[in-house]
Amino acid sequence: MLGIESSLPSASRASKRRSSKSFRPNLKAASGLKISTLLMICMGLLLLLIVAVGGLAAYYLQQSGDSLRTINRQADRSVQVLQLNNNMMEARVSLMSAARFYQEAGIDNDANLVQSADNAVIMATQKLDEVRKAFADIRSNMPTEPELRRLAMGLVASYQAYLDDGVEPMVQALETRDYSTFYFVSEGFGVLRAATFQFRIEELSKFYNDLADQLLEQAELQTRVANTAIALGLLLGLIIIVVLRLVLGRTALTPLREAGVHFDHIANGDLTKKITYRSANEVGVLYDAMRRMQQSLQGIVLTVRQGVDEIASGSSQIFAGNTDLSSRTEQQAAALQETAASLEELASTVRQNADNAHQADQLAHNAAKVARQGGESVGAVVNTMNQISARSGQVADIVNVIDGIAFQTNILALNAAVEAARAGEQGKGFAVVAGEVRSLAQRSAQAAKEIKGLIEASQNEVKTGTQQVASAGDIIQEVVRAVNSVTTLMSEISSASQEQTAGIEQINTAVAQMDAVVQQNASLVEEAAAAAGSLQTQSETLADAVSQFKVQEGDVIDMSERDYERLH
Structure with a gap:
């Protein structure tokens, strides 16, 4: 933007020099036009300029708005994916806590620990239900963009593997109080499937972030184009107004001032001054x-x-x-x-x-x-x-x-x-x-x-x-x-x-x-x-x-x- 603003004065001076050279021969021709016709032409040009600039700005602003709305939707998806990761991690942590509480309760016969373990299991079950609903929504609304669809399908596959090989066996082992199997699955397949699931989450999140960055750059570019179009429209409008002022000054203002001088002579009783100005306009x-x-x-x-x-x-x-x-x-x-x-x-x-x-x-x-x-x-x-x-x-x-x-x-x-x-x-x-x-x-x-x-x-x-x-x-x-x-x-x-x-x-x-x-x-x-x-x-x-x-x-x-x- 700084480069554009600094170049405007020199460009305007050059355009003024060119316009003064190009419009000066045409002022005499323009003086033969009616003032109403000249005003209608200038108003038509200004109206076309306003419509063009307004339409272009509206188009790019609409595109920018669409990009921002897409970014917002992608951000919601990214948040949803991150929330899935958090829910899975909270469910796994809750299962680990429940296993520890059950073990300690079996040793100490502490009912509070049993209650805490049950609460942890309930918490893990709720988080897993939320994850299942989220993935059901993802499956039903699978994106059509190839890369995003590939990443989404990879996330669903890693989730299903994580659920089948890691979480479900841990839940079953916890229900049977098979702590050795529980920890074996948790430290074996659980860690492996969790790492794969985490990788898919990060990969999809990175894609969403990259897409958001691209859309943001596109929206900024469209905004710059709209601002540039508005600035050019204002510059063209200013040029039209300046040209109109020059033409009106030659065809109307100066003759009107001379007419005022003639009227002053007539008001003073001098009817001998000849009126030589002739034109086809008003x-x-x-x-x-x-x-x-x-x-x-x-x-x-x-x-x-x-x-x-x-x-x-x-x-x-x-x-x-x-x-x-x-x-x-x-x-x-x-x-x-x-x-x-x-x-x-x-x-x-x-x-x-x-x-x-x-x-x-x-x-x-x-x-x-x-x-x-x-x-x-x-x-x-x-x-x-x-x-x-x-x-x-x-x-x-x-x-x-x-x-x-x-x-x-x-x-x-x-x-x-x-x-x-x-x-x-x-x-x-x-x-x-x-x-x-x-x-x-x-x-x-x-x-x-x-x-x-x-x-x-x-x-x-x-x-x-x-x-x-x-x-x-x-x-x-x-x-x-x-x-x-x-x-x-x-x-x-x-x-x-x-x-x-x-x-x-x-x-x-x-x-x-x-x-x-x-x-x-x-x-x-x-x-x-x-x-x-x-x-x-x-x-x-x-x-x-x-x-x-x-x-x-x-x-x-x-x-x-x-x-x-x-x-x-």
């Missing part, structure tokens, strides 16, 4: 738009300069016209105010006439009502006079009856007097009575004649009164008709007066509105005059502002839209 579009903007600004400034004088002249004329219009509007407002006052007085007079006409109408209605009541009263008097005349006729008839009765009574009294005279002395009293009756009859007849004369005179007077009352009734009816005509005429006069009042009120309202509108127009005219004065001032200010722009009509750039449309 910056070229910006410069094309800036040229069009400068051209438009030049045209606008020239147009504004030409229009400022016209605005100033027009504003002066507007100001003078508004001043004249303001004075005329004020005169018109004064005249409308006088007209409104006159109409107000006329409206007051018309309202008073309307009120008087209404009162006269009420009085005419009342007079018509009284005349109608008088006519009705005269009619009643006529009816009463007719009834009196009829009653006078009846009284005359009664008086005629009374006169007839008096005449007949007089005749009867005369006849009674004649008869009394014939009777002589006997009829004197009757003659006196008859004379009195005749006298009464004559007076009754005389009174009846007088009453009849009075009644006839009364009837004549009643007829005359009836005729006069009828004539008065006719006159009153004519008065009623005349009063009704006057009432109708007064109602029409009152309605006309009310309509005239309403019309004058509307005229007064319209004149008041006209007065308000004229007053508002006067205010607006004053505001317009003030605005015209302000417009004149603003036009002068605008002329001063426009005069700060430097424009030469010969420098206006005539640019085609083709450059603008080629990127759209």
Whole structure:
């Protein structure tokens, strides 16, 4: 790693020199590309670089992980093998201890020693069972790699020989308390088979260790390759970024700084600086738009300069016209105010006439009502006079009856007097009575004649009164008709007066509105005059502002839209 790191600076310097020579001719060609295309190319290269470096690093890291996992499995196998050796040794030691304990117990008759010997046998049996299970697993999972399989089979064979020739005979001899056979097997076949088994264990362990070392070296190599790939990827990414910075500096950053300078000139009012930069990328579009903007600004400034004088002249004329219009509007407002006052007085007079006409109408209605009541009263008097005349006729008839009765009574009294005279002395009293009756009859007849004369005179007077009352009734009816005509005429006069009042009120309202509108127009005219004065001032200010722009009509750039449309 130290050699790689020390060689990086010189390699990077050499690559920079080569890249500066190789990329310098291509910068001009790259300046014709769109910035978006250039960025997409660089992003694509960086993405491919990331994918390549990431994939390569992931592959080697995966291989390294597989190697480490294999080392871990081999380590587990090695530990298992060593554990087998330990278990076999512990089982043999336990058997040796059990034999010694049994021998000592047989001499001393010590139950504790017997118990210790039994425990040692149990321990040896447990260890042997674990060894048998482990070797059963080894037999069922025999490796496929030839060398490892050969070593595993040799270990299984040495184990089986060790078990058959060494351990099992020792266990059988210990069970029968055949200590001589036990020690003979232990020191003979036991030592020989144990040495062979130990050799196979060490041989397999050495193979596992050598394999682990190889896998570890392979994992370290793969890790170094992955680190180298990552470093090279970072270096290539750095080179791409540097190249991108150089290309962007030539195609975008420097032109943008120059565009800022042009914008400063335009902001300061200098529109005479020519814009000569041209390119097919987005910056070229910006410069094309800036040229069009400068051209438009030049045209606008020239147009504004030409229009400022016209605005100033027009504003002066507007100001003078508004001043004249303001004075005329004020005169018109004064005249409308006088007209409104006159109409107000006329409206007051018309309202008073309307009120008087209404009162006269009420009085005419009342007079018509009284005349109608008088006519009705005269009619009643006529009816009463007719009834009196009829009653006078009846009284005359009664008086005629009374006169007839008096005449007949007089005749009867005369006849009674004649008869009394014939009777002589006997009829004197009757003659006196008859004379009195005749006298009464004559007076009754005389009174009846007088009453009849009075009644006839009364009837004549009643007829005359009836005729006069009828004539008065006719006159009153004519008065009623005349009063009704006057009432109708007064109602029409009152309605006309009310309509005239309403019309004058509307005229007064319209004149008041006209007065308000004229007053508002006067205010607006004053505001317009003030605005015209302000417009004149603003036009002068605008002329001063426009005069700060430097424009030469010969420098206006005539640019085609083709450059603008080629990127759209």
